[in-house]
Amino acid sequence: MKILSAAQTREADAATLQYEEIDSLELMERAALAFASWFENKFTPQEHVYIFCGPGNNGGDGLAVARILSQRQYHVKVYLVGDSQNTSQDHNVNLQRLPDTITRQTLHSPTDFPPLHPATCVIDALFGTGLNRPVTGLFAALIDYLNNSGSCITSIDMPSGLYTDSQTPAESAIVKANYTVSFELPKLAFFLPQHEQFVGAWHVVQIGLSPAFIATAPSDFHFATTQEAKKLVKPRRKFSHKGTYGHALLLCGSYGKMGAAVLAARSCLRSGVGLLTMHVPEAGYTILQTAVPEAMTHTDRHQKYLSELPEGLEKYSAIGLGPGIGTDKMTKAALAQLLTTSTSPIVIDADAINIIATSDKLKAELPKHKVIFTPHPKEFERLVGKAKNDYDRLQDMKEFCREYSCYICLKGANTAICTPEGTIYFNTTGNAGMATGGTGDVLTGILTALVAQNYSLEQACLLGVFAHGLAGDLASQKVGEIGMIASDLIDHLPQAFIALTTA
Numbered sequence: 408m409k410i411l412s413a414a415q416t417r418e419a420d421a422a423t424l425q426y427e428e429i430d431s432l433e434l435m436e437r438a439a440l441a442f443a444s445w446f447e448n449k450f451t452p453q454e455h456v457y458i459f460c461g462p463g464n465n466g467g468d469g470l471a472v473a474r475i476l477s478q479r480q481y482h483v484k485v486y487l488v489g490d491s492q493n494t495s496q497d498h499n500v501n502l503q504r505l506p507d508t509i510t511r512q513t514l515h516s517p518t519d520f521p522p523l524h525p526a527t528c529v530i531d532a533l534f535g536t537g538l539n540r541p542v543t544g545l546f547a548a549l550i551d552y553l554n555n556s557g558s559c560i561t562s563i564d565m566p567s568g569l570y571t572d573s574q575t576p577a578e579s580a581i582v583k584a585n586y587t588v589s590f591e592l593p594k595l596a597f598f599l600p601q602h603e604q605f606v607g608a609w610h611v612v613q614i615g616l617s618p619a620f621i622a623t624a625p626s627d628f629h630f631a632t633t634q635e636a637k638k639l640v641k642p643r644r645k646f647s648h649k650g651t652y653g654h655a656l657l658l659c660g661s662y663g664k665m666g667a668a669v670l671a672a673r674s675c676l677r678s679g680v681g682l683l684t685m686h687v688p689e690a691g692y693t694i695l696q697t698a699v700p701e702a703m704t705h706t707d708r709h710q711k712y713l714s715e716l717p718e719g720l721e722k723y724s725a726i727g728l729g730p731g732i733g734t735d736k737m738t739k740a741a742l743a744q745l746l747t748t749s750t751s752p753i754v755i756d757a758d759a760i761n762i763i764a765t766s767d768k769l770k771a772e773l774p775k776h777k778v779i780f781t782p783h784p785k786e787f788e789r790l791v792g793k794a795k796n797d798y799d800r801l802q803d804m805k806e807f808c809r810e811y812s813c814y815i816c817l818k819g820a821n822t823a824i825c826t827p828e829g830t831i832y833f834n835t836t837g838n839a840g841m842a843t844g845g846t847g848d849v850l851t852g853i854l855t856a857l858v859a860q861n862y863s864l865e866q867a868c869l870l871g872v873f874a875h876g877l878a879g880d881l882a883s884q885k886v887g888e889i890g891m892i893a894s895d896l897i898d899h900l901p902q903a904f905i906a907l908t909t910a
């Protein structure tokens with residue numbers, strides 16, 4: 408699904424009003440009803456709800472929510488902030504519609520701020536996507552007060568003060584929401600690690616914005632949905648055989664890190680590949696043959712490190728390398744040879760990324776449209792460079808992918824997949840239990856298996872990263888997040904693929 412900018416959201420709004428022949432008040436009412444339904448599922452009417460409303464339509468939403476929640480037996484108080492002469496039309500109408508039974512107060516200075524307790528439910532309706540300058544003055548004082556109150560804060564549409572799709576200036580105060588309930592589509596800001604403390608857990612509620620407008624709006628940013636992931640899966644064919652599903656080659660492991668090779672091999676096999684050959688340092692022979700009997704094992708002449716490529720590279724439909732290989736000179740030479748001789752697509756992870764990062768020559772030799780990099784943020788920094796903030800990092804990623812015609816899966820809580828055209832897809836599966844050694848090796852195995860099965864590199868990235876996170880989510884239902892290890896992901900890959908192939 409696309410992610411729209413703040414400006415596009417306004418256009419979507421206008422297109423919806425025109426297409427459905429409704430007025431903006433009706434759309435605001437829909438938004439408020441959708442928010443209230445979410446709120447009712449989360450909080451009981453026993454709780455006192457304080458709603459802080461700004462001057463625009465976000466404040467208008469807050470006023471409509473106040474009316475609706477009060478009708479549903481919540482004890483609601485409304486606090487108005489800002490210049491009452493400059494309020495939006497729909498804000499004004501919803502203020503008039505507020506029943507007299509609801510207490511309302513205009514806050515003129517910090518001395519007016521109401522006492523707040525941890526048990527108070529705060530609804531933040533100060534600013535949404537219409538924020539157009541840093542939040543300072545009385546608004547900033549209020550945001551600071553709310554953030555320090557210990558109350559549970561739910562933001563309507565956006566945490567107030569946070570810019571929707573560009574870097575928020577340092578001087579802007581920003582609400583630290585526990586929950587953000589956003590309309591129709593998540594906003595770009597929600598996917599960036601630097602905003603974790605502001606956005607909290609986010610949810611999207613539907614308000615029926617024009618699907619036709621959304622379908623045609625240009626956007627470089629997307630997020631993955633289950634429906635889209637399901638559409639990518641290629642069903643197995645009745646008369647197929649192991650040759651139908653590709654032959655993958657994984658170059659992994661070094662002395663003391665042979666576990667990485669085992670993890671990548673097992674996840675590759677659990678992702679549907681027809682045949683798998685492992686090329687590992689000699690010390691890994693018994694380990695691989697014992698731990699992964701389904702894989703063929705080919706050993707390097709070197710005992711501890713990879714120093715050469717196996718014969719007959721052309722027979723492999725995909726090559727994955729990096730997990731556990733180290734950065735020895737001999738390994739670097741083998742990698743250089745691979746980049747210039749291989750005609751197959753290559754998934755490059757871990758130390759293979761670190762090796763390429765140190766050499767402009769190797770970067771220049773990357774075969775075009777044939778490489779997927781899977782860096783974690785530190786490896787990304789080595790490969791692409793250090794960015795000032797998460798927005799700049801996305802921009803740098805686009806430029807790198809364009810320059811080298813490659814794909815990058817920048818791993819993290821919302822792994823960001825970038826194509827050579829500069830389109831970015833954020834993944835939506837996975838959990839913090841996956842922040843444990845070896846889960847990246849599992850991803851390398853999955854991606855290599857999918858590419859070997861003739862998925863395009865883009866499809867492999869989208870489906871592989873989604874399935875990897877889904878396996879993590881399924882594993883967390885069994886073992887929780889704290890006790891999760893990388894092998895749990897592999898054990899749940901079959902269930903993840905079942906979920907992706909059933910209606």
Ligand SMILES: NC(=O)C1=CN([C@@H]2O[C@H](COP(=O)(O)OP(=O)(O)OC[C@H]3O[C@@H](n4cnc5c(N)ncnc54)[C@H](O)[C@@H]3O)[C@@H](O)[C@H]2O)[C@@H](O)CC1
Nearest residue numbers: 420435463464465534535536537538539540541542564590
């Ligand atoms: N299409 C949608 O998604 C819909 C959006 N609605 C709501 O409308 C919101 C957008 O409303 P608006 O465009 O009126 O914008 P906002 O209500 O987000 O803020 C704009 C108002 O705040 C003032 N302002 C902006 N930055 C400020 C700052 N730093 N300090 C002080 N004042 C500042 C502006 O002058 C203006 O009065 C959305 O976030 C959402 O809550 C819903 O009502 C209906 C449908």
Ligand SMILES: Nc1ncnc2c1ncn2[C@@H]1O[C@H](COP(=O)(O)OP(=O)(O)O)[C@@H](O)[C@H]1O
Nearest residue numbers: 783818819820837838839842844845846847848
């Ligand atoms: N907080 C998190 N939420 C979701 N996924 C995560 C989180 N932390 C890590 N992951 C995922 O776990 C994997 C970790 O990969 P990586 O850092 O390369 O591990 P390793 O090198 O130990 O194999 C990535 O796919 C990443 O997206």
Ligand SMILES: [K+]
Nearest residue numbers: 531534563565
């Ligand atoms: K808000």
